Amino acid sequence: MNNRKSLYSLNCMDWHLLPPATESMIADVALAAQGRFTGDPSHEYEHTETRIKGEGDDATEEEVTVKVNEASRLATTVSNIDKDASVVPRGAFTKSPCGKVQTNRSFGGLDPVEAAKPRNYLHFREPVNLKKKSILEMSHLNPAIDFLDPLSEDVPKGSWTLQLERGGTVCVLRSLLWLGLIFFHVPQTPQHGYIYMGDGLMNLDLPFML
Structure with a gap:
């Protein structure tokens, strides 16, 4: 039940190892990856948002950009499907x-x-x-x-x-x-x-x- 490994292929002949789905990867994918899969493992999803850093008078706004590639999204999706189904x-x-x-x-x-x-x-x-x-x-x-x-x-x-x-x-x-x-x-x-x-x-x- 632990340490499962998942492989993916674009042609059903050459297989590549998916990275394990970590908590930080799952959070980034949930934030940045939207819509359907493109089919390109190197495709990058990007999400930019404004976050407040500090408190009170010292609070400042900064833009944070989250990037995640499709291979990470696929690993997260496989992990979620295994967990749910x-x-x-x-x-x-x-x-x-x-x-x-x-x-x-x-x-x-x-x-x-x-x-x-x-x-x-x-x-x-x-x-x-x-x-x-x-x-x-x-x-x-x-x-x-x-x-x-x-x-x-x-x-x-x-x-x-x-x-x-x-x-x-x-x-x-x-x-x-x-x-x-x-x-x-x-x-x-x-x-x-x-x-x-x-x-x-x-x-x-x-x-x-x-």
Whole structure:
């Protein structure tokens, strides 16, 4: 779950390593990068604003210019998509008492009935909501497999659609926050995965669509 590496390519043959998304990079991208991607990793977005430096009579105005290239924006977008929409079925990974997360080799897939329930799909990231639960709320959870946040607790509610396709043989989840992200799971098999094919823009209109 940690130290992930992401690669990008312009021709699907030559691959380049994306820089890790740092807090300062994320802040700069949020401030300067607007609109659609250009497709040029070296393209620079620029944002200039006036900031007040100092207090009282010593306060002065200064212009601050923030520049960020598209490779940094792409790294930030990939990081945000992984954080918001990286999904695994419940039980596909286990956590040992010492905190090590690894693939559950005995995972044979969700039961077809359980596969139709959003609570059986988890965010593959550091948990956020789980840390806020009381001991009573966590009493029915299995710490070996219930160490991640379920999609059913996402805010706003309804930010995922779940469908059974091909006569119920494939479960498909689609994110309404990141339009173009699709997750699949074949019940009673360990097969699962997701792919994102979109414009790289978060759907900020989601609260008004629900």
